[in-house]
Structures are given as structure tokens and as C-alpha cells.
Amino acid sequence: MTAPVSPEQIEALFTRSDGSFVCARWGRPVVPIVFGVEDRTLMTLKGAIEAVVVLADHKMAETDPELGANLMMFFCRDWEELLGVPDLDRLIDGLAPLVQKLSESGANQYRVFRFDQAGAIRACFVFLRMDAELSQLPAATLALGQAAQSILLWSDRAFTESSPLGLLDGQAVLKPEIAAVIRAAYDPVLPAVAHDPSHALRIYARMQAQ
Template sequence: MAHAPNPQQIDPQQTEAFFTDAAGQFRFSRWARPIVPVVFGADEASLPALKGAIEAVVLASGHKMAEADPDLGANLMIFFLRDWAELADVQNMDQLVPDLAGLLPRLAASGADQYRFFRFDQTGAIKAGFVFLRMNGALADMPAADLGMEQAVKSMLLWSPQAFADRSPLARIEKTGATVLRADIAALLLAAYDPILPPASEDAVLALRLAARAGQLMG
């Protein structure tokens, strides 16, 4: 995790890269409905910190939480695992996760510690998110609040798979040691949930609008 730097403007090219998938297609999507998280497999003592961090990120983005989703009950499901093979033993998990039988060997072979996917409504906006965390190594060492904050950021938008490969979306304030969102990511989240912008788009021109709004917020 980086120490909190002085805020820097993010440029349109960087913003576009945040939402460009592995095939080179720009794909932006945000939640259109309030977020209702549920956590499976985490230690009971860590649940308040996890849920509190998720709520903090959602509210900081200008979005909303709810007690229940009218269609799904909970719409952001977070699963904590020790090993990817555990998913094969969860009842009906193969109906929830596309190509589960093929996915698990790929995750194990790559040494992945997290996997997420989304479902979308007819407008292309996110209507449900599924997060799977294999709690080994760096993830297992993270404080619950930091882990909740990081996973909330990654679940708020349809980010590129490489968006945070080289740099965490979190930063640490040197004087206090507190963990916060990076200034550019906080501004980008708030810009992304501006109601003036569409909830989903495959037009890279949107990156210009996102960067401009984020820049204004940071300035």
C-alpha cells in the first residue's frame, strides 16, 4: 500500500485504461440500484469492520445502501475461502458461477487470490456482484477494514482486470497511519456516480467526461 501522495490529476488516457478490458474494449458500468452486501465465511469478529468499510466506500461514492434488494435480497455477495476447491463443495454454486468446473483449475493454476464477476440489467448497469477471496498470503495479512475498503472499491465499478495490478486503490496517511482511498480513486468514484453520466457505456469518450469531473473534484 502506498503512502498518501499529493493529489494528482488523472488524465483521460489513464481513465480510459481503468475501464478497458483484456480484449481492448472500453466498458464502463456502475450500480443503478442500492447495494445490499452479504459476507460468507468470514470470522464473526471481522464482520463489523468489513461491512463498515464497504458502507463507507459506497457512501463516499455518492451511492446508497439498502436493507434488501427487491429482486435478489442481497446483491453483493462476498465469499471468504481457504482454497478454491472449497467452491466445488458449496451447494448450487455451479448454478451461480459460470463454468465453475473450468474456472477452479484456472484460478488454482494461476495462484489467484481473488475473483469477481457481475450481472447486469437491461441498461448495462450492475445489478449484482460476486466476490471470492482466497485468504492466503497478502489478503490474509490485511486488516479487516482495509480488506473491506479495497474490495468495495473493486466492486463499485466494472474496472479493467489490470486497473489495480500495479498499485492499490488505497493509501496510508503518514501522520496518523490511517488507511484511506487514494485521492484520484475517490474522485473517480464520485465522478462515476454523477447522475448526469450514463450508468453504462462502451463509448471511450466517456473517459473524457469522467476525467474532467474527477479533476474538478481533486482541484
């Protein structure tokens, strides 16, 4: 995707494959927890999450009063491993069928969002199967990409053909247009959730004001 210079390009980032439009941001501070990685990688992951949260001018916290942690990232070598995670089936409805679906499709990542009564993001569960493709990525690149895709409810098609990341002096960074959309979507004058495509016009306007 080139730098979005029109509301239509922004609208496409939040228009799902069924044609519906929805843009939602976090309605509470982000509290991350990561499973299945070494301590060194853990620090890289949390650092990337914090960087994206700061970019959005949102907040992080030590604990979530409802869930303890509300951004949960699970790393595994095989999807079947998720079935052995204690109490995960209580957090994810239909975990067994989901694992079967992911295994059959050959997917290497999947995200599940939960929302509060107003429709803002309440929790996000990120599942990553470290296949050959993901294993080749530097930890910082993988972390930044997942953080970017978890900070907003993007379309299921938003990044299928183009990563939210680019390279600057050999280092992975958020593409400027994606960073600008994130900042604008978190502008306090905008609602936390919107289902009308005209919301893209409002994000566009905030981007011009940045």
C-alpha cells in the same frame, strides 16, 4: 498510478486487456452479504462497503427484490471449498472449471459481475482465497480494497501494478484520485454504463467540477 490529471489516465482505468472500454456503475442499491468470516470481521467488511457506497453517493438496502443480496463476498482457504457452497453453481455459470482455473493459476481473488438489461451492475460476486499474502492484511485494509474494486467495473488491468489504496497516518485509505473517479462516475448527469472512451472526458469534467 499518480493522480490522474488527464482523461487518458482515467480512460486507462476502464480499458480492458482486449482493448475495449467499458465503465459501469451499480444500477440498484447495494445489498452485501459475506460468507466465511467471523462476526467481528463481518462488521468491518460491511462498514467498508458502506463507506465506499456513501462516497459514491449511491444507496444501500436491506434486500434486493431479485437476488436477496447482490454483493456477495466469499472467503475460503482453498478454492475447492467453493464447490461445497450450496447453490453457488446456480449463481456462477461454469463454477467447477472456474475453480480449477483459479487453483491452477494460484490466484487469491476473483470477481464476477452481472449486469441488467441496460448494462449497469446488477450483482457482484467476490471470491477471496486467504493465502499468506491476503492473511497479512488488516481486515479493514482488505475490506476497503475489495469494496473499491466492486463499486465500479474497472479494467481487469486497473490495479494489477498499483493498489487503489494508500496510507494516511498509518491507516489504509482510498487514494484521492481513485475516490475522485468513483464520485465522478456516479454523478447523476452521467450514464450508468458507457462503452465509448470519450466517457473518460466526461468523468474528467465532473472531477474538475467536484
